[in-house]
Amino acid sequence: MRAGRSSTVQTAIKPTLARRLSLRHWDFWTWVTLIVYVFLFAFIVYPLFTLLFNSFFNDKGAFSLENYGNFIKLKYFRSALLNSLQVSALATVFAILIGVPLAYVTARYDIPCKGLIQILVIMSLLSPPFIGAYSWILMLGNNGFITRFLHDVGIPFGSVYGWKGIVFVFTLQFYPHIYLYVSGALRTIDTSLEEAAESLGRSSFRRMTTITLPLIFPTLSAGALMVFMASFADFGTPMLLGQGFKVLPILAYEQFISEMGGNPAMASTLSVILILCSTSILFAQRYFVSRKNYTMSGMRTPKLKKLKPLQKALFTAGALTIALVSMIPQATVLVTSFIKTKGPVFHPGFSLNSYREILYRVPKAIINTYTYSLISIVIMIVVGMLIAYVLVRRKSKLTAMLDGLLMIPYVMPGTVLGISLIIAFNKPPIVLTGTWIILVIAYVVRKLPYTIRSSTAILHQLDRSVEEASISLGVPPMKTFFKTTGRLMAPGVLSGAILSWVTTINELSSTLVLYFGATATISVTIYSEVFTSNYGTGAALASILTVSTLISLIIANKLSKKGLQL
Numbered sequence: 111m112r113a114g115r116s117s118t119v120q121t122a123i124k125p126t127l128a129r130r131l132s133l134r135h136w137d138f139w140t141w142v143t144l145i146v147y148v149f150l151f152a153f154i155v156y157p158l159f160t161l162l163f164n165s166f167f168n169d170k171g172a173f174s175l176e177n178y179g180n181f182i183k184l185k186y187f188r189s190a191l192l193n194s195l196q197v198s199a200l201a202t203v204f205a206i207l208i209g210v211p212l213a214y215v216t217a218r219y220d221i222p223c224k225g226l227i228q229i230l231v232i233m234s235l236l237s238p239p240f241i242g243a244y245s246w247i248l249m250l251g252n253n254g255f256i257t258r259f260l261h262d263v264g265i266p267f268g269s270v271y272g273w274k275g276i277v278f279v280f281t282l283q284f285y286p287h288i289y290l291y292v293s294g295a296l297r298t299i300d301t302s303l304e305e306a307a308e309s310l311g312r313s314s315f316r317r318m319t320t321i322t323l324p325l326i327f328p329t330l331s332a333g334a335l336m337v338f339m340a341s342f343a344d345f346g347t348p349m350l351l352g353q354g355f356k357v358l359p360i361l362a363y364e365q366f367i368s369e370m371g372g373n374p375a376m377a378s379t380l381s382v383i384l385i386l387c388s389t390s391i392l393f394a395q396r397y398f399v400s401r402k403n404y405t406m407s408g409m410r411t412p413k414l415k416k417l418k419p420l421q422k423a424l425f426t427a428g429a430l431t432i433a434l435v436s437m438i439p440q441a442t443v444l445v446t447s448f449i450k451t452k453g454p455v456f457h458p459g460f461s462l463n464s465y466r467e468i469l470y471r472v473p474k475a476i477i478n479t480y481t482y483s484l485i486s487i488v489i490m491i492v493v494g495m496l497i498a499y500v501l502v503r504r505k506s507k508l509t510a511m512l513d514g515l516l517m518i519p520y521v522m523p524g525t526v527l528g529i530s531l532i533i534a535f536n537k538p539p540i541v542l543t544g545t546w547i548i549l550v551i552a553y554v555v556r557k558l559p560y561t562i563r564s565s566t567a568i569l570h571q572l573d574r575s576v577e578e579a580s581i582s583l584g585v586p587p588m589k590t591f592f593k594t595t596g597r598l599m600a601p602g603v604l605s606g607a608i609l610s611w612v613t614t615i616n617e618l619s620s621t622l623v624l625y626f627g628a629t630a631t632i633s634v635t636i637y638s639e640v641f642t643s644n645y646g647t648g649a650a651l652a653s654i655l656t657v658s659t660l661i662s663l664i665i666a667n668k669l670s671k672k673g674l675q676l
Contacts, residue, residue: 138588139504142496143512149493150515153555157530158385158518164533165378177379187361191383194357197273197348198341201280205337208281209288210330212432214318217296220414221426227433229663234436235286236609236659238616238633240346241652243279244640245439246270247350248446248649271353279347282436284337291333295326328399335395339388343523345619346633350640358384359525363623366529374533381526388521440656447653451646464650471647474628475635476654482546482631483614486553491607493554494561495599499591501562502569519556527552528623546629552620557610564606568599608666612659 136144168174181187212231216224234242249256250270260267270278299322323330345359352360358380366377417425447464450457468476497516501509519527531552535542542548572595580590618633625634632651639648 138586138591139500143500143504143508146493146497146500146512150512153531153551154515154518157527157534158522160534161378161381161526161530164375165382167375169373169375177376180376181379181383186356187380190356190358190361190380191387193273193355194342194359195387197276197280197357198338200277201284201341202334202337204277204281205285205288206330206334208432209285209333210292210323212285212429213289213293213296215425215429217293218415219422219425220416221422221429223426223430227429230433230437231286231289233440233660233663234283234433235290236612236616236663237283237440237656238346238618239279239283239340239344240350240618240633240637241443241616241655242283242439243275243347243350244636244648244652245442246275246279247640248442248645249438250275271351273352273355275351276348276355276357279351280337280341280344282439283347284340286436287336287340288330288333291329291336292326295329296322299325331395331399335392338391339521342388342391343384343525343619345523345525345622346637349637358387359523359619362529363525366532366623374529377529378533381523381529384523384526385521388523392521443649443652443656446645447649449646456646464646468647468650472630472635472651475630475632475651478546478629479615479631479633482549482553482629483611486550486557486614487607487611489550489554490558490561490610491603494558494565494606495596495603496591497558497562498565498569498599498603499595502566503574516559516562519559522556524552524556524617524619524621525623527556528620531624543624544626544629548624549621549629549631552624553614553617556617556620557614560610560613561603561606564609565599565603568601568603569595572598604666608662612662615658616655 165177166173166175168176212227215221216227246254247270248254250267251257252269252271254269257267257269269275343359345363348355348357348360362377362380362384365373365380446456448460448462449464450459450461451464497512501513531548532543535548542551576598577590577595580594581587585593616633617631618637621631621634622637625631630638632655636648636651636655639645639651
């Protein structure tokens, strides 16, 4: 009897397993999950594995730890890592010193012009770092107009080149991360602890350092992590301002693309070390945050404090000064683009010659930029919404792992991504190097997380009942998503998509590795123009990116206020 019962149970189990494995019983979202996994494994996991594998072979093709040994032994490589850590750490410290006080003033005091300050700060953040570096070269370079003025009045000044200039540009470029994170936290913090400290006689400064800052530490550390990672991964600024000061992304690029034939194995090794460092910093931040409990009731949000006229004037002037200094690079680029030039030399007066020259000489770069970015953003919106739905509505171990894979681009510098894609797709059966497709893939992989995060945020706020009602009326899940859920998600998704769009049109590091002549973009052309001292045409191209960024920001602001009418 037992044997018979056991065989009956086994027979019952087999059809169930067969039914689950049968493709006919897979629904739309199962197929979406499978396709996303295939995409991520093809363009993130496989290239990274190929990169890692390649790092264990020497220049003769033999398996060896020689590359890692050379990195440890040779000061040339070690110093590049130390330089990267140095400028990133200093930029993070200075960004905190600027961002936290600015956030505190705008979040806690009733100063005027807050809207203007926030717009200026966000604009300075969305402008690419290499444009900031280029602008400061025009002002504080060896022949910059501020440098010449200082020399004329007898004030000794070197130039913006070197590690100090890199830290300076990084600080002004990335402190908005700290400002935006901290100002949001300060507006929602529970003030009961601060009031308790005040009743015990603590001064304002002591309350801020012992109560307020520890309470917002998770948010502050997240902003600091963003600053550090952005500085650590940036390629354009150190390349333009370094003048012999090497950081790891530059070294990886030079090892990969060299006049002497390059050393892909050493470039792979440096890329692996870049990823390991970025990942270690990410895990360190999460470890320190997880050690303490920072939860608050949030029932008593802070009220704006009124200031005396003199204090209000000083605080407003200080905040506006910081915001306006942040915008100097964009203003410089815009004005410079209209100055008369003859080759690399500027002449008195204004003209449109620089714009005429770029329209005659590099129109293809402008078309490429917007074409590739438009294709990428369409893919990001559709794929981002589908992935967000899977992550939020179809939670499982598989989707949790999917979410982890999507975090990889956060810790992957653009240079590393470009090198990994070339190594992975430079040989049959799939050859993508030298095509526009590989650029679109790189943009989607790097910027997709922005769209996914905004999509998941809006989806968490949507009630399931609307979808369930649609499905119960016989509408298939796929049709329900595109006709109902997708429309409800659209306003929130587009805000993240516009951020992805802005960062895509300004992308330099991965593009510089992956492009060839016919697929050059505006950012790559600016880079080339600066290195050939064609500052007028470089400024005109940079102005196009700045205006595009401003228009995108205005559109995002309109959508966030009014919502999207469908």
